[in-house]
Amino acid sequence: MATTSFFDEQKEQSLIKARIVEKYFWAWAKVIIPTAKKADSTIAYIDLFAGPGRYKDGSNSTPIKILESAIANPDMQNMLVTVFNDVDAANVSSLHEAINLIPGIESLKYKPQVINNEVGENIVNTFNERKLVPTLFFVDPWGYKGLSLQLINSVVKNWGCDCIFFFNYNRINMGLSNAAVEEHMNALFGKITADQVREQLKTLNPQERELTVVEAICEALKEMGGEYVLPFRFKHENGKRTSHHLIFVSKHVKGYKIMKDIMANESSEQNQGVPSFEYNPATYRQPLLFEFYRPLDDLEEMLLDKFADRTITMQDIYEQHHVGRRYISKNYKAALKNLEAKGNIAADPPVNKRRKNKGETTFADSVKVTFPPKQ
Incomplete structure (x- = not known):
């Protein structure tokens, strides 16, 4: 060539x-x-x-x-x-x-x-x-x-x-x-x-x-x-x-x-x-x-299914789930914030106890997330 x-x-x-x-x-x-x-x-x-x-x-x-x-x-x-x-x-x-x-x-x-x-x-x-x-x-x-x-x-x-x-x-x-x-x-x-x-x-x-x-x-x-x-x-x-x-x-x-x-x-x-x-x-x-082609909306459903009835940190969620998928760390944080806002998960510390960055509440790697049992 x-x-x-x-x-x-x-x-x-x-x-x-x-x-x-x-x-x-x-x-x-x-x-x-x-x-x-x-x-x-x-x-x-x-x-x-x-x-x-x-x-x-x-x-x-x-x-x-x-x-x-x-x-x-x-x-x-x-x-x-x-x-x-x-x-x-x-x-x-x-x-x-x-x-x-x-x-x-x-x-x-x-x-x-x-x-x-x-x-x-x-x-x-x-x-x-x-x-x-x-x-x-x-x-x-x-x-x-x-x-x-x-x-x-x-x-x-x-x-x-x-x-x-x-x-x-x-x-x-x-x-x-x-x-x-x-x-x-x-x-x-x-x-x-x-x-x-x-x-x-x-x-x-x-x-x-x-x-x-x-x-x-x-x-x-x-x-x-x-x-x-x-x-x-x-x-x-x-x-x-x-x-x-x-x-x-x-x-x-x-x-x-x-x-x-x-x-x-x-x-x-x-x-x-x-x-x-x-x-x-x-x-x-x-x-x-x-x-690699599933949108962020699907990530929320995947997380609810994968981690049902578990309490786990944001960092561990990312580590256990991202390989083979195109989502990066900030996508997981966005999905978890959305689920928290809908009342689908509980976060520790909760949203009102976490710091803000440029007016946006953060979701640190150390935040613990409790998922509900599968419906």
Whole structure:
């Protein structure tokens, strides 16, 4: 797939993608660094499809932004190891040049490694044979070659290792029915799942196809051990069709919560304060994705059902319920305030004993909520 036009200018979706990765890298590093310090360990950022470093309009791509973040932080200056790879020798040369021009690049203890390899079985085997230091792994291929469950699992298998990957939905959608690239599709989904998806797609409309494909990838990642999987969709510029999906994979709920807040803030719209994560409404055929599209009104009913006849804090309600759903902490607080106002729950301390912020009564994490028995 030609990459020239992709790097002519930084389009809005590329900017949002880079911002999500950069924000998560910063938050991830701040969480990981204290533990890594105690273990006298480094941390790492690996990008196997790094590109040329800059767009032709002069704007920085993700590798440069990551290195700039590291230069701005004394701990990262001393602890961060970076590896950037691209199969295109011209991209590698351009990235080398762009990195060397970054102000303060010499302050990094570990010089960025820029390599020129094809991503495939050899790299997977290398990662599988090693116990990796805490690593944020970014995978942004131009198509699908090299993108596999084994590649992602080879990194996230270790403590502190998370993966963010960005893929072209339309190319994968077409690839599933193309015998010439069957091997690549089987690597991405796993052969059994890929065969099941191929069969399902025969009778589905375009929207159902997309939801089925993304659902299958998410479930395959979870089966491989990536317990926390969070998808985010990018539409074409006309807003009518999907162009790409970004999927986050982690084994730790803390990373999931951090990324969820970042994706929520980058969502282009909200419904009742619930972020869209840029997806169209899902159907019951895709239960994992459907949970991302239930409105705030439904959250109230879910909470009354889930926690019936229990007394539990707001924080514990959130912790026990939010995984696999698009609701964030403030949505739970809004739902509980609504239920309290309707007299459907009892809160301790009650509304008249809680502090106010800008005229609004707060609902702190420590507030205890008593739910009625099921009707």
